[in-house]
Amino acid sequence: MTVKKLPPGLHLDTLAVRTGIEPSQYGENSETMYLTSSFIQPDAATAARRFAQEEEGYMYTRVGNPTVTSMEVRLAALEGTEAAIATSSGMAAILLLGMGLLRAGDHVVCSQSVFGSTIRLFSGEFAKFGIETTYVSQTDVSAWAAAIRPNTKLLFAETPTNPLTDVCDIQALADVAHSAGAKLAVDNCFCSPSLQQPTRFGADYVIHSGTKYLDGQGRVVAGAICCTQKEVDDIFLPITRTAGMVLSPFNAWVVLKGMETLSIRMKAQCATALELATWLQNQPQVTRVFYPGLPSHPQHALAMRQQSGLGGPVVSFEVRHKDAASGRANAFHVIDSTQVCSITTNLGDTKTTICHPASTSHARITEAQRSAAGIGQGLIRVAVGLEHIEDLKADIARGLDSLKVSA
Ligand SMILES: *Cc1c(COP(=O)(O)O)cnc(C)c1O
Numbered sequence: 180m181t182v183k184k185l186p187p188g189l190h191l192d193t194l195a196v197r198t199g200i201e202p203s204q205y206g207e208n209s210e211t212m213y214l215t216s217s218f219i220q221p222d223a224a225t226a227a228r229r230f231a232q233e234e235e236g237y238m239y240t241r242v243g244n245p246t247v248t249s250m251e252v253r254l255a256a257l258e259g260t261e262a263a264i265a266t267s268s269g270m271a272a273i274l275l276l277g278m279g280l281l282r283a284g285d286h287v288v289c290s291q292s293v294f295g296s297t298i299r300l301f302s303g304e305f306a307k308f309g310i311e312t313t314y315v316s317q318t319d320v321s322a323w324a325a326a327i328r329p330n331t332k333l334l335f336a337e338t339p340t341n342p343l344t345d346v347c348d349i350q351a352l353a354d355v356a357h358s359a360g361a362k363l364a365v366d367n368c369f370c371s372p373s374l375q376q377p378t379r380f381g382a383d384y385v386i387h388s389g390t391k392y393l394d395g396q397g398r399v400v401a402g403a404i405c406c407t408q409k410e411v412d413d414i415f416l417p418i419t420r421t422a423g424m425v426l427s428p429f430n431a432w433v434v435l436k437g438m439e440t441l442s443i444r445m446k447a448q449c450a451t452a453l454e455l456a457t458w459l460q461n462q463p464q465v466t467r468v469f470y471p472g473l474p475s476h477p478q479h480a481l482a483m484r485q486q487s488g489l490g491g492p493v494v495s496f497e498v499r500h501k502d503a504a505s506g507r508a509n510a511f512h513v514i515d516s517t518q519v520c521s522i523t524t525n526l527g528d529t530k531t532t533i534c535h536p537a538s539t540s541h542a543r544i545t546e547a548q549r550s551a552a553g554i555g556q557g558l559i560r561v562a563v564g565l566e567h568i569e570d571l572k573a574d575i576a577r578g579l580d581s582l583k584v585s586a
Pocket residue numbers: 268269270271294337341366368369387388389390391400401402
């Protein structure tokens with residue numbers, strides 16, 4: 180396997196279609212999918228050297244696969260990191276991060292607004308192995324600093340958050356981590372490297388669910404950690420080749436091809452999301468809109484600085500209501516009145532998805548925890564796809580216009 184040689188200084192859009200490994204002897208222009216579990220060794224002596232890790236070469240797909248390598252090389256190029264290591268899902272990437280960096284007795288500081296399964300992984304699974312996690316407010320840097328202990332090894336953030344789009348200051352959190360001798364990992368699912376490259380702001384690790392915008396078409400589950408080559412070689416690869424949370428070559432190929440259109444999709448989806456958010460702000464049945472691209476967003480300036488001037492593809496809004504019951508009824512009415520949007524909690528698809536976080540993604544926490552987090556029964560999240568803006572407005576207006584409001 181040789182990585183394709185490219186001239187220096189290429190732009191992200193070019194890297195997205197051009198990086199990867201060299202084609203096979205047939206010179207295919209579209210990347211090959213190497214759908215194989217094992218690789219024939221030229222002779223017994225070569226096999227011995229490869230198993231002894233004295234010589235490069237593929238042996239078995241749990242240890243390495245050229246399609247997976249191509250996907251890793253391309254993702255690292257987009258994130259601006261030296262290397263990346265692919266995993267079977269986004270959650271497997273966070274599991275791998277924890278297995279690589281944490282030991283019994285270590286402490287983690289994590290935003291309280293991260294993806295629900297991330298909280299369950301830290302609090303449910305890592306806790307079994309003697310790792311303790313403190314959750315802090317996403318946007319309060321002093322709370323992160325105050326939570327640091329002598330045994331803190333990792334700070335974990337996700338920005339913007341789901342569904343309320345709170346934005347944290349990556350550089351400020353990196354400074355807190357580094358002055359404590361800890362590392363900062365940022366889950367970059369929502370922005371993707373097309374908008375935001377967390378290592379440029381000092382993050383040490385970038386986490387991806389390739390399931391979202393990298394694939395971009397809702398086809399596969401995939402994940403990755405972006406970091407240095409030395410960390411891949413010394414920390415993460417020894418774990419994946421033994422523990423086996425590797426990405427299948429088929430899924431790697433889908434994500435590899437998905438990344439080719441990442442930038443163009445993200446720009447289009449962000450433009451539509453901004454238009455939708457602006458329109459929602461002017462709807463009488465909408466009481467609040469959460470979108471980093473709106474000047475009214477509390478971290479608007481920071482988001483514009485960190486996210487290449489774009490607000491991202493996810494918009495949340497609250498429908499007018501009197502109490503929790505009417506909030507839920509009204510939100511359900513708006514969701515059920517759509518004829519174009521898909522009712523699903525997934526995001527990162529070309530198809531716009533709409534969901535009610537309080538009863539789906541955030542249903543497993545208590546009503547008190549939900550209200551503390553600001554996720555009311557009237558809240559709706561829209562992950563904007565590639566449909567025409569007028570069709571999306573009409574789809575959401577259908578339910579809003581027929582809402583009966585007695586408040
Ligand atoms: C979906 C998601 C994950 C988990 O990714 P999977 O590929 O579903 O395992 C992690 N973080 C964020 C922000 C997500 O949206």
